[in-house]
Amino acid sequence: MASLFTISPSTPSSSILKTHFPFFKTKPSFRRLKKRSFFVNAVLTTEIDPNVPQTVHRFWEWLKDEGMVSGKTPVKPGVVPEGLGLVATRDIGRNEVVLEVPRKFWINPDAVATSEIGSICSGLKPWISVALFLLREKFKGEESKWKYYIDVFPEGTNSTIYWSEEELLEIQGTQLLSTTLGVKEYVQNEFRRVEEEVILPNKKLFPFPLTMDDFFWAFGILRSRAFSRLRNQNLVVIPFADLINHSSKVTTEDHAHEVRGPAGLFSWDYLFQLRSPLSLKAGEQVFIQYDLNKSNADMALDYGFIESNPDRDAFTLTLEISESDEFFADKLDIAEVNGFGETAYFDIKYGQSLPTGLLQYLRLVALGGTDAFLLESIFRNSVWGFLELPVSRANEELICKVVRNACKSALSGYHTTIEGDEKLKEKGNLSPRLEMAIGIRTGEKKVLQQIDDVFKDRESELDTLEYYQERRLKDLGLVGEQGDIIFWEPK
Numbered sequence: 001m002a003s004l005f006t007i008s009p010s011t012p013s014s015s016i017l018k019t020h021f022p023f024f025k026t027k028p029s030f031r032r033l034k035k036r037s038f039f040v041n042a043v044l045t046t047e048i049d050p051n052v053p054q055t056v057h058r059f060w061e062w063l064k065d066e067g068m069v070s071g072k073t074p075v076k077p078g079v080v081p082e083g084l085g086l087v088a089t090r091d092i093g094r095n096e097v098v099l100e101v102p103r104k105f106w107i108n109p110d111a112v113a114t115s116e117i118g119s120i121c122s123g124l125k126p127w128i129s130v131a132l133f134l135l136r137e138k139f140k141g142e143e144s145k146w147k148y149y150i151d152v153f154p155e156g157t158n159s160t161i162y163w164s165e166e167e168l169l170e171i172q173g174t175q176l177l178s179t180t181l182g183v184k185e186y187v188q189n190e191f192r193r194v195e196e197e198v199i200l201p202n203k204k205l206f207p208f209p210l211t212m213d214d215f216f217w218a219f220g221i222l223r224s225r226a227f228s229r230l231r232n233q234n235l236v237v238i239p240f241a242d243l244i245n246h247s248s249k250v251t252t253e254d255h256a257h258e259v260r261g262p263a264g265l266f267s268w269d270y271l272f273q274l275r276s277p278l279s280l281k282a283g284e285q286v287f288i289q290y291d292l293n294k295s296n297a298d299m300a301l302d303y304g305f306i307e308s309n310p311d312r313d314a315f316t317l318t319l320e321i322s323e324s325d326e327f328f329a330d331k332l333d334i335a336e337v338n339g340f341g342e343t344a345y346f347d348i349k350y351g352q353s354l355p356t357g358l359l360q361y362l363r364l365v366a367l368g369g370t371d372a373f374l375l376e377s378i379f380r381n382s383v384w385g386f387l388e389l390p391v392s393r394a395n396e397e398l399i400c401k402v403v404r405n406a407c408k409s410a411l412s413g414y415h416t417t418i419e420g421d422e423k424l425k426e427k428g429n430l431s432p433r434l435e436m437a438i439g440i441r442t443g444e445k446k447v448l449q450q451i452d453d454v455f456k457d458r459e460s461e462l463d464t465l466e467y468y469q470e471r472r473l474k475d476l477g478l479v480g481e482q483g484d485i486i487f488w489e490p491k
């Protein structure tokens with residue numbers, strides 16, 4: 001039965017880039033330079049905290065210069081525990097607009113299409129075209145229109161894609177480790193392909209050495225900073241807006257909007273508008289909710305941090321209809337009619353009931369022997385409904401056994417126990433990556449424990465559960481309230 005149930009990964013670094021790029025001709029921008037020297041003083045003395053790096057001062061000045069920041073802007077960048085963040089300069093009401101960024105400053109596949117590399121990026125995946133764009137702009141250094149923005153990007157995050165081998169050992173046995181390795185392999189393959197097909201054949205456009213680490217840097221920047229939920233925009237990096245950090249205190253996600261509005265002195269355009277989901281006092285940080293649906297493993301991979309909230313702990317069960325199953329075709333047909341496939345993924349979250357369809361799919365996969373009649377075509381429209389409830393003792397016993405064995409086997413793959421992890425946490429003084437590793441492995445183990453408990457309880461109830469045949473007899477009026485068989489007696 002090993003093929004009935006497999007637990008497998010749920011889904012599918014960095015170097016400091018040289019900012020000086022000698023191959024681009026220098027075009028002095030007197031307007032920008034002149035204005036900058038004026039604003040730098042103003043900014044330095046009155047506006048931004050002196051602890052904020054110079055790169056951020058220059059970026060702030062650039063935002064003013066380009067009209068994205070005015071005297072009315074109620075936030076400014078600040079150094080906060082999450083790195084850089086946006087801090088309220090006055091009290092801000094809930095739902096109040098904190099910033100607006102005109103479309104001409106959005107970096108998305110459309111912006112790449114109209115850039116110098118547009119023609120060679122047209123067939124690429126959206127994220128790859130934006131990654132190449134960012135890398136190229138980074139290498140252009142002084143010559144890039146985006147220089148002040150790119151200068152405030154971090155060199156990396158704590159995403160597991162950047163962890164050393166030693167650090168990855170701390171998540172040994174976790175699904176996050178397999179997902180991380182899968183993602184790294186995917187990015188490596190994409191880099192090799194784009195290097196061969198786009199970068200090397202276009203030396204004029206990419207006259208600098210682009211390494212795998214550079215590509216990973218861009219990938220990590222996009223995963224952690226791109227907004228993906230705007231209407232018609234499936235990937236967009238927005239200067240200024242991407243300085244905003246996440247807080248679990250925010251429980252809504254409708255903070256980002258695309259609106260029409262003034263985008264300069266005489267122009268009107270789409271604006272990316274960010275509203276504060278919370279009311280804030282001056283000096284407090286503005287936060288949003290990045291994604292309510294992401295598990296801690298997703299957060300670790302994308303953003304390089306996790307929440308202590310156990311609701312984010314999850315484990316993905318992967319179920320499969322084996323091709324060697326004698327009823328493979330019928331089972332697959334039933335699964336497909338009901339929105340599943342040969343393989344089905346079920347995300348199980350801590351503290352929540354089993355996901356819809358999991359028990360049906362399990363019972364379907366385990367169906368055989370005397371229950372196989374349910375696979376006949378006359379039952380095709382009703383079988384999924386039957387599978388909602390236990391089919392037979394043998395079927396229910398099998399699913400319990402298989403799930404429990406899989407949980408035990410997964411639990412044996414972790415190199416620490418929940419108790420051991422909790423002791424480490426109590427001791428404190430952990431690096432952010434080790435703290436994440438402990439959080440992730442404890443979370444996964446707790447979910448596995450929870451799944452095992454559910455099926456353990458079910459196993460203990462096998463004798464008292466009602467099965468298909470009994471229900472059927474009841475439906476036909478042939479079983480009494482006490483479970484006794486009623487014989488037909490002529491009146």
Ligand SMILES: C[S@@+](CC[C@H](N)C(=O)[O-])C[C@H]1O[C@@H](n2cnc3c(N)ncnc32)[C@H](O)[C@@H]1O
Nearest residue numbers: 082083084157224225242243244245246303305
């Ligand atoms: C969109 S950027 C926000 C700006 C970022 N703090 C910076 O310094 O540029 C997202 C990154 O900020 C950090 N971050 C955001 N919210 C966080 C949180 N609640 N805890 C820890 N790090 C956070 C993570 O490094 C994440 O990848």
